[in-house]
Amino acid sequence: MAGIDDVFGDLFASVDAVVLFSPSGSYYERFVAVEDLDVVVVGTENAVGAETFVELPLEFEDISERIRFGLEGALEQGVIEDGDELACATSVFGDGIDTVSRVRADAENHTGIYDIFAKSRADPEVVKAVLELAIELGQKGQKGKPVGALFVVGDAGKVMNKSRPLSYNPFEKSHVHVGDPIVNVMLKEFSRLDGAFIISDAGKIVSAYRYLEPSAEGVDIPKGLGARHMAGGAITRDTNAIAIVLSESDGLVRAFKGGELILEVDPEAY
Ligand SMILES: Nc1ncnc2c1ncn2[C@@H]1O[C@H](COP(=O)(O)OP(=O)(O)OP(=O)(O)O)[C@@H](O)[C@H]1O
Numbered sequence: 001m002a003g004i005d006d007v008f009g010d011l012f013a014s015v016d017a018v019v020l021f022s023p024s025g026s027y028y029e030r031f032v033a034v035e036d037l038d039v040v041v042v043g044t045e046n047a048v049g050a051e052t053f054v055e056l057p058l059e060f061e062d063i064s065e066r067i068r069f070g071l072e073g074a075l076e077q078g079v080i081e082d083g084d085e086l087a088c089a090t091s092v093f094g095d096g097i098d099t100v101s102r103v104r105a106d107a108e109n110h111t112g113i114y115d116i117f118a119k120s121r122a123d124p125e126v127v128k129a130v131l132e133l134a135i136e137l138g139q140k141g142q143k144g145k146p147v148g149a150l151f152v153v154g155d156a157g158k159v160m161n162k163s164r165p166l167s168y169n170p171f172e173k174s175h176v177h178v179g180d181p182i183v184n185v186m187l188k189e190f191s192r193l194d195g196a197f198i199i200s201d202a203g204k205i206v207s208a209y210r211y212l213e214p215s216a217e218g219v220d221i222p223k224g225l226g227a228r229h230m231a232g233g234a235i236t237r238d239t240n241a242i243a244i245v246l247s248e249s250d251g252l253v254r255a256f257k258g259g260e261l262i263l264e265v266d267p268e269a270y
Pocket residue numbers: 147148149150193194195196210211212213225226227228229230231246247248249250
């Protein structure tokens with residue numbers, strides 16, 4: 001079988017580092033034992049006590065996203081460098097690592113996806129829950145019709161100061177959090193109505209029906225997007241919030257941070 005080793009061996013020949021996604025302890029130890037090999041561990045927790053570790057805020061189901069996110073974090077932390085050739089080993093089918101992808105680290109391809117989770121004021125779990133909600137809403141719509149929605153997550157005090165109510169706030173006296181099953185039903189119901197949802201760092205729904213009034217100066221969002229996207233993008237420049245926007249017209253979910261579009265996903269692809 002020397003032939004097959006040669007061919008597959010190209011996958012990890014002369015790589016700058018090996019990136020192990022959630023390896024077991026024994027698997028990790030075998031790599032550490034290899035001389036002159038840089039080993040980076042990526043995962044939701046550093047279960048193997050790796051020296052070089054990059055934290056993922058969540059296990060991405062999609063493998064390319066998992067790798068992209070992990071490498072973006074690794075670049076961010078300076079444990080790999082732009083242009084590095086990497087052997088990324090992860091699990092696709094089961095418990096153990098079963099797949100190796102050869103990937104070149106590309107700092108130019110920086111999406112900022114790492115930043116919306118890891119560098120937001122809001123809890124990563126909250127960001128994740130809102131993103132999932134927007135994706136679900138995009139898939140199902142409201143009674144079969146496409147709906148739009150705008151969620152502003154984090155830095156809620158400041159966001160409230162830069163917005164005003166369009167109607168009574170149904171969340172005024174409640175203590176509901178994103179992720180509660182009941183909330184998902186409520187949010188979907190209210191998403192038919194105008195304005196934005198404001199969510200705190202910890203995931204409390206502070207308000208619905210908010211009309212955002214950020215200064216749009218210096219906000220550079222793609223042409224063709226309307227007022228909802230402009231307001232969502234701009235509020236993230238004026239505050240430390242992130243905005244997650246579901247478009248009624250094209251069905252895409254977009255995330256903004258620092259006044260910039262950093263993530264665009266098609267709910268139908270999930
Ligand atoms: N400043 C704002 N704050 C909160 N909500 C807003 C604001 N501006 C617009 N919206 C909401 O966005 C809705 C759609 O507006 P518009 O069509 O201009 O946005 P859009 O970016 O094109 O979004 P879509 O792709 O969903 O059509 C409005 O009906 C309103 O509910």
